[in-house]
Amino acid sequence: MVEEQTNINVTAEQKIWKILEEVKDPEVPVLSIIDLGIVRSVNTSNDQVAVNITPTYSGCPAMDVIQMDIRLKLLEKGYKNIIISQSLSPAWTTDWMTEEGKRKLKAYGIAPPNPKQQFCSTEMFQQEAVQCPRCNSFHTEVISRFGSTACKALYRCLDCKEAFDYFKCH
Numbered sequence: 001m002v003e004e005q006t007n008i009n010v011t012a013e014q015k016i017w018k019i020l021e022e023v024k025d026p027e028v029p030v031l032s033i034i035d036l037g038i039v040r041s042v043n044t045s046n047d048q049v050a051v052n053i054t055p056t057y058s059g060c061p062a063m064d065v066i067q068m069d070i071r072l073k074l075l076e077k078g079y080k081n082i083i084i085s086q087s088l089s090p091a092w093t094t095d096w097m098t099e100e101g102k103r104k105l106k107a108y109g110i111a112p113p114n115p116k117q118q119f120c121s122t123e124m125f126q127q128e129a130v131q132c133p134r135c136n137s138f139h140t141e142v143i144s145r146f147g148s149t150a151c152k153a154l155y156r157c158l159d160c161k162e163a164f165d166y167f168k169c170h
């Protein structure tokens, strides 16, 4: 009987993970919070749902929206007792973004985070070779360290002359 109980719990939690795929990043609506890799854990007990997330970086205004969206989505699906908490450590890195997420980001016209880059500082960031999401050229230059939002930087491709957002490493 214990085993059966466990199975029920796994199913309930898997259901929540599935629902969370419908919660999008307000800044990049093609990405779900699962693609972003910010959901750390999902726990259900009785009628309570506990979701733990790690902000893409502290002070990112999108996080408040994301927390609200998670709550609204779960309410919509009939869950009432919802606890959303944040884990600040370990800090989120772009490595947590799924391959699917990076692919979607590129298809959306935003250069995905450079997978080779393990850390970044202001100096490194300026020298970083960012690939153009349209023509794949590395011949790009930074226009502004802040793009359409603080989480992105604005770049220009010197080959196809298009400006594009780059999803910054934090």
Ligand SMILES: [Zn+2]
Pocket (backbone or CB within 6 Å): 132, 133, 134, 135, 136, 137, 157, 158, 159, 160, 161, 162
């Ligand atoms: Zn280009």
